[in-house]
Amino acid sequence: MPGLLSAMEGFCVIGIVIAVGYAAARLRIGGPDAQMVLNKFSFFVSSPCLMFAILSKEPIFDIFHPSIIVAFFSAMLVGVAFLVLNRMYFHMKAADAIIGSLNSLYLNSNNIGLPVATYILGNPALVAPILVMQQAVFTPVGLTALDIATTGKASAKRILSQPLHQPLLIGSLGGIVVSAISAHIGWFPIPDFIYDPIQMIGNSAVPMILMAFGMSLHGTKPMQNATDRTATIVVAVLKNVIMPxxxxxxxxFVMGFRGATLYACVVLAALPTGQNVYNYAARYNVGLTFARDGILLSTLTSPIIIAFIAAVLD
Incomplete structure (x- = not known):
């Protein structure tokens, strides 16, 4: 079972780096702000450089693979499913229900997606279309819904300016533009003395992300809110089981994918909930505990599901 072995080896690599981050937080290495510093540097510098370096040299037609259709519709269906379940059983307020829907459909394409794509699927560029889709479509729609639910009106300025505040989206789009230019002119337009430092900085993104995540686990006490416990479990099931x-x-059956493409589609669908959902909950001060617990639970169960997928589809 080479697929399962590869997945286990990949999670071993990821787990060791996360454990190092946890140990560093426990030993207070780097001080109380170490996690924030790693997160911010990765978010604003390393990860955008990584996505630019990867996508700029990726053939333009490989970036927008038809598999993005699978990612879009599987995410949409589980998001709608949570809203239906909320209407039938949980009866949360509109803003909290929106957070639950985002918890169900929003993939962690950066903190976990990049390492999984790198070490398990062998191609970090696979997460790029998902990242662009989420930042360009799901984020504006989600924020518009939260605006209406919390204030009764939508701020067009905030929604339209949202992509400008997403360094990962900017880095990804920059890489896509360069890839398109390369395809048109037949050669890579960026000289090595400019591309190489961008790539070097980008290479620090994955270990930095994983160590910061490990630090965030120190002192965490999940599932303390009994009211949201069932809904949190449902969110994790939708995200990690139903979506794959x-x-x-x-x-x-619809796209006719087989082999590595099919495997990648299902593995990426099993990624845990993206941490951006907590940021959106914090921005509107709604469903904070619900968002955090959903992210943590789906993150803890995701490796088990991906290992099962590797065993079945290998």
Missing amino acids: IIAFLLAY
Whole structure:
């Protein structure tokens, strides 16, 4: 079972780096602000450089692979499913229900997605279309819904300016532009003395992200709110179980994917909830505990599901 072995080896690499981050936080190495510093540097500097370096040399037609259709519709279906379940059983307020929907559909394409794509799928560029889709479509739609739910009106300025505050999106789009230019002119337009330092900085993104995540686990006490406990479990099931199943059905029966493409579609669908959801909850001061617990639970269960996927689809 080379696929399962590869997945286990990949999670071993990821787990060791996360454990180093946890140990560093426990030993107070770097001080109380170490996690924030690593997160901010990765978010604003390393990760955008990584996405630019990867995508600028990726063939333009490989970036926008038809697999993005699978990612979009599988995410949309589980997001709608949570809203339906909330209407039937949980009866949360509109803003909290929106957070639950985002918890169900929003993939952690950066903190976990990049390492998984790098060490398990062998191609970090696979997360790029998902990242662009989420930042360009799901984020504006989610923020518009939260604006309406919390204030009764939507701030067009805030929604339209949102992409300008997403360094990962900017880095990804920059790389896509360069890739398109390369395809048009037939050669890579960026000289090595400019590209090489960008790539070097980008190479620090994955270990920095993982150590920061490990630091965030120190002192965490999840699932303390009994009211949201069932909804949190439902969110994790939708994200880590139902979404990969939907992705498989769409990829296999609708798109006709097989082999590595099918495997990548299902593995990426099993990624945990993105930490951006907590940032959105904090911005509107709604569903904070719900968002945090959903992210943590889906993050803890995701490796188990991905290992199962590797065993089945290998």
